[in-house]
Amino acid sequence: MSAEAEPARSAAAEGSAAGAVSAPSAPASPALSVSPASSVSQRRPRRPAALGPFLLTGGLLSAAVAVGIVVLTGGLSYAVAGLTDPGDVTRYGIMVVRVGADLSAAVSVGSLLLATFLVPPQKSGTLDVDGYAAVRAAGTAAWLWFLFAIASVFFTAADGAGKPVTAVFDPVVLLNYVEAIEQPKGWLITAAVALLLALGCRLVLSWGWTAVLFFLSVGGLLPIAATGHSASGGSHDMATNSLLFHLIGAALWVGGLIALLAHARRRGDHLPLATARFSKLALVCWFVLGASGVVNALVRVAPAQLFTTDYGLVVLAKVVAIAVLGVFGHQHRQRSVREIGDGAGGGAFVRLAAVEVLVMFVTFGLATALARTPPPLEIAAQPSTTELLIGYDLDGPLTLLGVFTEWRFNLVYGTVAIALAALYLAGVRALRRRGDAWPVGRTVAWLSGTAVLLFATSSGLGRYSPAMFSIHMIGHMTLNMMVPILLVLGGPVTLALRALPPSGRGRPPGPREWLLALVHSPIARVLTHPVVALVIFVGSFYVLYYSGLFAVALDQHWAHLAMNAHFLLAGYVFFWPIIGIDPAPRQLPPLGKLGLLMASVPFHAFFGVVLMNMQTVIGESFYRSLDLPWVDGLLADQRVGGGIAWASGELPVLIVMIALLVQWTRSDEREAKRSDRREEATGDAELTAYNAMLKQLAERGAQRD
Numbered sequence: 262m263s264a265e266a267e268p269a270r271s272a273a274a275e276g277s278a279a280g281a282v283s284a285p286s287a288p289a290s291p292a293l294s295v296s297p298a299s300s301v302s303q304r305r306p307r308r309p310a311a312l313g314p315f316l317l318t319g320g321l322l323s324a325a326v327a328v329g330i331v332v333l334t335g336g337l338s339y340a341v342a343g344l345t346d347p348g349d350v351t352r353y354g355i356m357v358v359r360v361g362a363d364l365s366a367a368v369s370v371g372s373l374l375l376a377t378f379l380v381p382p383q384k385s386g387t388l389d390v391d392g393y394a395a396v397r398a399a400g401t402a403a404w405l406w407f408l409f410a411i412a413s414v415f416f417t418a419a420d421g422a423g424k425p426v427t428a429v430f431d432p433v434v435l436l437n438y439v440e441a442i443e444q445p446k447g448w449l450i451t452a453a454v455a456l457l458l459a460l461g462c463r464l465v466l467s468w469g470w471t472a473v474l475f476f477l478s479v480g481g482l483l484p485i486a487a488t489g490h491s492a493s494g495g496s497h498d499m500a501t502n503s504l505l506f507h508l509i510g511a512a513l514w515v516g517g518l519i520a521l522l523a524h525a526r527r528r529g530d531h532l533p534l535a536t537a538r539f540s541k542l543a544l545v546c547w548f549v550l551g552a553s554g555v556v557n558a559l560v561r562v563a564p565a566q567l568f569t570t571d572y573g574l575v576v577l578a579k580v581v582a583i584a585v586l587g588v589f590g591h592q593h594r595q596r597s598v599r600e601i602g603d604g605a606g607g608g609a610f611v612r613l614a615a616v617e618v619l620v621m622f623v624t625f626g627l628a629t630a631l632a633r634t635p636p637p638l639e640i641a642a643q644p645s646t647t648e649l650l651i652g653y654d655l656d657g658p659l660t661l662l663g664v665f666t667e668w669r670f671n672l673v674y675g676t677v678a679i680a681l682a683a684l685y686l687a688g689v690r691a692l693r694r695r696g697d698a699w700p701v702g703r704t705v706a707w708l709s710g711t712a713v714l715l716f717a718t719s720s721g722l723g724r725y726s727p728a729m730f731s732i733h734m735i736g737h738m739t740l741n742m743m744v745p746i747l748l749v750l751g752g753p754v755t756l757a758l759r760a761l762p763p764s765g766r767g768r769p770p771g772p773r774e775w776l777l778a779l780v781h782s783p784i785a786r787v788l789t790h791p792v793v794a795l796v797i798f799v800g801s802f803y804v805l806y807y808s809g810l811f812a813v814a815l816d817q818h819w820a821h822l823a824m825n826a827h828f829l830l831a832g833y834v835f836f837w838p839i840i841g842i843d844p845a846p847r848q849l850p851p852l853g854k855l856g857l858l859m860a861s862v863p864f865h866a867f868f869g870v871v872l873m874n875m876q877t878v879i880g881e882s883f884y885r886s887l888d889l890p891w892v893d894g895l896l897a898d899q900r901v902g903g904g905i906a907w908a909s910g911e912l913p914v915l916i917v918m919i920a921l922l923v924q925w926t927r928s929d930e931r932e933a934k935r936s937d938r939r940e941e942a943t944g945d946a947e948l949t950a951y952n953a954m955l956k957q958l959a960e961r962g963a964q965r966d
Contacts, residue, residue: 323360323364323622323623323626323629325626326622326623326626326627326629326630345423345424346423347419347420347422347423347424347425347426348425350425350426350427351416351419351420351424351425351426352420354416354426355413355416355417355420356629356630358409358412358413358416359409359413359629360626360629361405361409361412362406362409362410362412362413362448362451363628363629364622365402365403365405365406365409366402366406366451366455366478366481366482366512366516367511367512367515367516367519368398368399368402368516368519368520369399369400369402369403369406369455369458369478369516370399370475370478370479370482370512370513370516370517371512371513371515371516371517371518371519371520371521372395372396372398372399372402372516372519372520372523373395373396373399373462373471373474373475373478374475374513374516374517374520375391375392375395375517375520375521375524375535376388376391376392376393376395376396376399376471376475377392377468377471377472377475378475378538378775379517379520379521379524379531379534379535379538379539380392380395380524380529380530380531380534380535380769381531381534381769381770382467382468382770386467386468386469387466387467387468388465388466388467388468388471389530390529390530391524391529391530391531392468392471393466394524394527394529395520395523395524396462396465396471396474397462398520398523399458399462399474399478400458400459400461400462400463403455403456403458403459403462403478404455404459406451406455406458406459406481407452407455407456407459410448410449410451410452410455411448411452413445413448413451414435414439414445414448414449414452415429415430415435417442417444417445417448418435418438418439418442418444418445419438421438421442421444421445422438422442443488444488446484446488447484447485447487447488448484448485450484451481451482451484451485454477454478454480454481454484455481457477458474458477458478458481461473461474461477462474468778469778469782472778479509479512479513482508482509482512483505483508483819485508486501486504486505486507486508486819487501487817487818487819496560496648496652496653497652497818498651498652498653498669498818499556499560499652499672500557500560500561501818501819502671502672502673502822503553503554503556503557503560503672504553504557505673506549506550506552506553506672506676507549507550507553507554507557509549510545510546510547510549510550510553511546511550511628513542513546514542514543514546514547514550514621515618515621517539517542517543517546518539518543518617518618518621519618521535521536521539522615522618531769534769547583547586547587550583551580551583551584551587553672554579554580554583555580556672558576561636562576562636572631572636575627575630575631576631578627579624579627579628579631582620582623582624582627583624585620586617586620586621586624646886646887646888647728647887647889650816650883650886650887651727651728651818651887652818653669653724655724655725655728655889657891658891659721659724659725659729659732663721664720664721664722665720665721666721667720667721667724667725668719668720668721668724669719669723669724670719671718671719671723673822674714674715674718674719674723674822674825675715675718675719677714678711678712678714678715678718679711679715681707681711681714681753682707682708682711682712685704685707685708685711685751685753685756686704686708687760688756688757688759688760689704689756689760691760692756692759692760697759699756699759702750703750703751703752703756703842704751706747706748706750706751707747707748707750707751707752707753708751709747710744710745710746710747710748710750710751711748713739713743713744713747714740714744714829717735717736717739717740717744718736718740718825722735722736722739723736726821727815727821728884728887728889729889729892729898730879730880730884730895730898730899730901730902731898731899731901731902731905733902734902734903734905734906734909735905735909736825737824737828737906738905738906738909738910740825740828740829740832741798741828741829741831741832742832742909742910742913743912743913744829744832745829745832745833745835745836745837746832746836746840746913746916746917746920748833749833749836749837749840749841749842749843750840750841750842750920751842752841752842752843753843754776754780754843755842755843755844757772757773757776758773758776758777761773761776780843780846781846785846786846786847788834789834789837789838789845789846789847790847791838791847791849791853791857794834794835794838794857795835795857795860795861797831797834797835798831798832798834798835798861799861799864799865799868801827801831802864802865802868802906803868805824806868806872806879807871811879811880812879812880812881812882812883815880815883815884816883835857835861836917838854838857839854839857839858839917839921840854840917840920840921840924851921851925854921855921858914858917858918858921862910862914865906865907865910866907866910868906868907869903869904869905869906869907869908870903870907871903872899872900872902872903872906872907873900873903873904873907874903875896875899875900875903876896877896878895878896878899879899881895
């Protein structure tokens with residue numbers, strides 16, 4: 262599935278001048294339902310999907326391709342790694358279970374994709390018969406995913422230890438290998454996610470919980486990317502980041518097409534809508550798959566070695582397969598959409614999609630073979646300790662000039678920053694094309710936030726952040742405070758609700774309705790509760806750095822990605838109800854906003870003071886392993902980081918205070934204008950009544966005298 266992964270892989274406005282968001286009509290509240298599928302069972306598919314034999318054939322084809330290529334290349338990987346050959350059962354069995362895990366994962370992800378976004382639910386928010394059938398298929402695939410993941414634990418442990426798989430059947434031996442080798446740990450986490458999916462798919466009937474299961478299934482792909490051999494060796498930061506995109510893109514594309522093929526074979530409703538929606542997604546996935554595959558391959562093989570090495574030839578074969586898939590898939594889906602729209606039925610789609618899926622199975626096999634073929638650069642390279650630990654070498658101390666010149670593009674957060682800026686500008690353009698205005702200040706705030714996100718993760722700050730605690734703390738404070746403040750001032754939800762067209766009465770819900778459902782979801786209401794937001798925002802500082810969690814995570818690239826995501830989301834959830842342009846699920850009064858802001862200040866200051874006075878180094882073993890000659894004492898560098906944490910809260914608080922003052926002033930101005938309009942409409946009735954009351958009080962006082 263991956264190019265390299267070793268064990269895996271306008272009307273519709275905001276409602277008012279203040280941007281109020283109305284509650285969504287569909288999908289409805291995502292309540293968990295465990296009652297019998299009464300409304301669903303009344304309508305059954307007229308014809309079963311019957312894709313089991315087809316998928317089994319495709320899985321065997323993928324495994325045969327993978328095994329055949331490894332046999333042709335001679336299984337050199339064990340000699341390169343210096344390990345004992347574990348035998349044929351382990352050598353080839355690991356590829357079979359990997360193909361099974363990848364295929365079942367893709368079917369589970371794709372089926373949940375179909376149920377969540379490609380076919381609409383009922384008006385009540387309960388899944389329709391097509392969504393219900395897809396969820397049940399996802400559940401079956403999740404059970405297979407779970408079994409293959411458990412099998413992968415045994416095979417990857419045996420493969421990493423250079424032992425026959427029968428040698429790790431002993432629980433004590435297996436536990437020792439799992440503790441020592443990262444890949445079996447990743448498969449254990451994947452197995453746990455697959456088990457949750459399998460159980461969840463038996464319980465849910467509502468659209469909202471189906472969406473939760475879909476995002477959980479996508480998350481189940483990540484442990485494999487984080488623990489495969491992309492996550493080790495030189496340039497593992499770039500390899501892992503590209504692999505994340507690659508696995509997700511492949512699962513959505515392959516799994517989505519298989520789910521759509523099953524939907525067409527059971528003659529489900531809304532096939533034109535599902536096909537049109539998937540066609541747009543497939544184009545994006547094809548681009549992501551191709552771009553990430555190229556990046557991943559260039560990390561492992563030089564262009565000159567593409568035609569002279571086994572690894573390079575397999576890469577070229579996979580590139581050709583993906584290119585053929587992209588052209589063929591796009592052409593046949595465009596044709597199928599027209600035929601289905603003309604009432605020709607889904608027969609042509611089923612035939613052409615089946616061929617496309619078979620080509621995808623071959624691509625699966627090529628990807629699995631790549632995972633077992635040693636890259637030539639990996640064979641020849643002898644990376645330094647610094648490159649092994651953080652993915653690249655550092656030439657010297659970070660200077661002020663180096664902050665702006667020593668860039669290393671972060672493939673995850675750099676791409677996210679560029680994509681967020683592009684989507685926002687597209688929304689602004691859509692408004693202006695239909696004659697609607699959008700405040701320039703909001704656009705400036707949003708673009709500034711994305712620029713700061715790009716700078717904090719890809720400039721010299723992002724490059725040196727994994728190696729120096731003081732630089733890490735600059736990045737932490739920037740991502741946790743400065744970036745979220747700028748983003749919430751951009752009002753992205755309000756812009757999206759104005760730019761996205763509503764589905765219309767009687768039509769299936771679309772992106773605008775999905776966004777409304779997210780904003781009004783119970784999860785959003787809980788996270789934006791003042792107490793919860795405050796605890797997450799300030800409590801995470803203490804939990805991360807003082808519990809030993811940060812020290813454990815330092816040598817894991819995936820942990821750095823997760824930390825940055827937490828910093829961003831925690832800051833966004835905290836500042837959204839305080840100064841956000843978008844109406845939060847929980848509205849706070851002005852004094853409540855100010856109080857929530859001021860309540861966080863002492864915790865930040867105390868955190869920095871404690872850091873500056875600590876006598877032990879957090880993550881000392883990792884930083885000593887780097888042994889950077891220009892770091893003048895680890896404790897001194899940590900104290901600098903504490904000073905940064907203590908002092909860096911001043912500027913964001915000042916920005917928030919200014920934003921609050923401006924918002925309150927504008928609110929008073931709007932209230933004054935509304936009052937003036939009322940007076941003009943009623944002829945100063947309120948003032949006349951007030952004067953009459955004063956006159957009456959004066960007369961009563963005179964009578965008493």
